Amino acid sequence: MATTSRRSLVRALRPTRNGRRVGAQVHGRARLGRRTKDLVKKLETSDIAVIDHRNLDRIAAEELAGCGVRAVINISPSSDGSYPNAGPLTLVRAGVPLVDVPDPGLMERLSDGDQVVIDGGRVLLDGELLAEGRLLEVDELASELDDQRRRIDRALHEFTENTMSHIREEAELLSGTIDFPETRTGFRDRHVLIVVRGTDHLKDLRALRAYIRDMRPVLIGVDGGADAIVKEGMRPDIVLGDMDSAREGTLRTAAELIVHAYPDGSAPGADRLRELGLDYTVVPAAGTSQDVAMLLASEKGASLIVSVGAHFNLVEFLDKQRGGMSSTFLTRLRIGETLVDAKGVSRLYNPGLSLSHFSLFLSAFAVLLVIVVLTTPALENLVDLLWLKIKVVLGL
Numbered sequence: 001m002a003t004t005s006r007r008s009l010v011r012a013l014r015p016t017r018n019g020r021r022v023g024a025q026v027h028g029r030a031r032l033g034r035r036t037k038d039l040v041k042k043l044e045t046s047d048i049a050v051i052d053h054r055n056l057d058r059i060a061a062e063e064l065a066g067c068g069v070r071a072v073i074n075i076s077p078s079s080d081g082s083y084p085n086a087g088p089l090t091l092v093r094a095g096v097p098l099v100d101v102p103d104p105g106l107m108e109r110l111s112d113g114d115q116v117v118i119d120g121g122r123v124l125l126d127g128e129l130l131a132e133g134r135l136l137e138v139d140e141l142a143s144e145l146d147d148q149r150r151r152i153d154r155a156l157h158e159f160t161e162n163t164m165s166h167i168r169e170e171a172e173l174l175s176g177t178i179d180f181p182e183t184r185t186g187f188r189d190r191h192v193l194i195v196v197r198g199t200d201h202l203k204d205l206r207a208l209r210a211y212i213r214d215m216r217p218v219l220i221g222v223d224g225g226a227d228a229i230v231k232e233g234m235r236p237d238i239v240l241g242d243m244d245s246a247r248e249g250t251l252r253t254a255a256e257l258i259v260h261a262y263p264d265g266s267a268p269g270a271d272r273l274r275e276l277g278l279d280y281t282v283v284p285a286a287g288t289s290q291d292v293a294m295l296l297a298s299e300k301g302a303s304l305i306v307s308v309g310a311h312f313n314l315v316e317f318l319d320k321q322r323g324g325m326s327s328t329f330l331t332r333l334r335i336g337e338t339l340v341d342a343k344g345v346s347r348l349y350n351p352g353l354s355l356s357h358f359s360l361f362l363s364a365f366a367v368l369l370v371i372v373v374l375t376t377p378a379l380e381n382l383v384d385l386l387w388l389k390i391k392v393v394l395g396l
Contacts, residue, residue: 026097026118028070030110036060037197037224037245043067048116050107052076056087056098058199065094071118072098075106078136084148089141099123101133180296181281184256185237187300191217193342194297194307195236196290197224197245201309204342205232208308217306220297222290225309226250240296241289243269251278258282258296260289287327298335305335308342 028048033039036053037060043049045068053060054076064072078088078100091098099121106123109130110116117124123131193212195205205228212219212234221229223241230236230250239246239254251257251273257280261267265284273280285292290310297305332339 026071028116028118030073030112030114030116031069032107032110032112034107036064040064040067041247043069046070048073048118050075050110052104052107053078055079055082055085056091057085058087058090059197061087061091061094065091065096069096072096073106073118073123073133074098074100075103076100077102079141079144079148081144081148084145084152086145088136089138089145092136092138092141098136099133100136101131103131103133106131178283178285178292178295178299180283180299181258183238183258183281183296183300185218187218187297187302189301189303191215191304191306192220192297192302193217194220194222194290194293194305194310195225195228196222196307196309197228198309201225202228202231204308205229208306208342211306217304218297218302220293221246221250221254222293226254228309238293240283240293241269243272248276251276256281260285260292287331291327291331294331294335294339298338302338305339306342307339310341 026048029046030050031039031043031047032050034052036049036051036056039049039051040060040063043064047067047069048071049064049067049069050073052075056074056078072091078098079085088098097118099118101121101123110125114125116130118135121133121135122129123133193208195201209232211217218238219229219234219236220238220240221227221236223239223243224245226236226239226246227250230247230253236250236254238256238258239251240258241260243251243257243259257273257278259267259269259273259280259282261270261282261284263284263286265282267282267284270280270282283292283296285295290307294305294307
């Protein structure tokens with residue numbers, strides 16, 4: 001009895017993080033997925049996500065935390081120290097326990113839906129030890145991130161060398177040899193808004209609501225970026241990409257679908273669209289889908305291209321497992337001043353006073369005026385006198 005009381009007291013005194021006791025046992029249903037961006041679509045708050053995600057990036061961490069999962073088990077290193085990766089720290093600071101279990105066979109020993117328990121770095125199934133790893137803590141992750149930032153020069157050197165070595169292979173992005181398909185959507189002299197699943201893409205898209213309402217740009221969603229457009233109550237004019245992360249409902253909502261194929265013409269993403277019975281066109285090109293979307297808009301005559309969630313800095317590229325930025329460098333070199341980032345637009349665009357806002361202001365002013373007149377006898381008499389003079393003048 002005394003032992004039980006002491007254990008209860010120890011549990012009560014454990015520090016908490018967002019209401020969850022640090023070091024306390026976590027019970028939940030295992031949900032397995034080797035592709036985190038696909039797994040997050042089916043996660044629930046009672047789940048423990050089991051992933052295989054080397055260098056867990058910030059976007060994936062935010063999505064996992066947003067699902068409200070009880071914990072995350074990663075069978076790959078959540079950060080291998082090769083660059084300043086804030087993903088693991090983002091997840092743990094959100095109150096989600098993260099356990100690194102360097103055991104590739106764990107997914108074979110677990111089944112989707114198994115009830116598992118996490119006790120520190122130990123993973124238990126039916127009371128038996130299934131695997132053991134390391135529970136990542138905030139202080140430790142913050143210290144490692146600071147060290148990685150101090151050693152970023154090596155990552156930058158390798159990144160630059162890789163970029164230069166691939167520029168020749170992707171030179172068609174600069175020379176203009178991409179065979180873009182005909183589109184039903186008109187681009188000539190219009191603004192184009194391209195949404196990519198990236199850092200703060202939802203927040204930036206919401207900040208552009210007034211701009212979208214007034215300018216009515218062409219809306220292009222790049223793979224999962226199209227889901228953000230639909231989530232905000234809009235319809236994408238075009239979805240372009242590998243078609244591996246956009247939801248089926250989003251694909252059916254879009255006006256046009258363009259599959260980004262490899263330079264040799266092979267397009268694995270087209271298989272999914274055929275299975276869904278959806279019409280599509282194909283564009284073979286080197287580089288990333290976001291680069292191809294920007295070049296498509298430029299070639300079709302867009303007057304301004306606004307990017308939401310696009311990757312611009314070293315850490316964002318390394319988060320996406322890209323060791324270089326040759327295609328991105330060439331794309332921006334070709335498009336030039338036509339391309340702007342969403343953050344710049346949201347800060348500089350002044351929507352002014354819309355007709356609906358002006359009408360609302362006049363209505364509120366009229367109501368306020370009536371209230372003032374009715375509650376002020378002197379003003380009421382003045383209004384009666386003015387109305388009498390108007391009737392005399394008009395002969396009423």
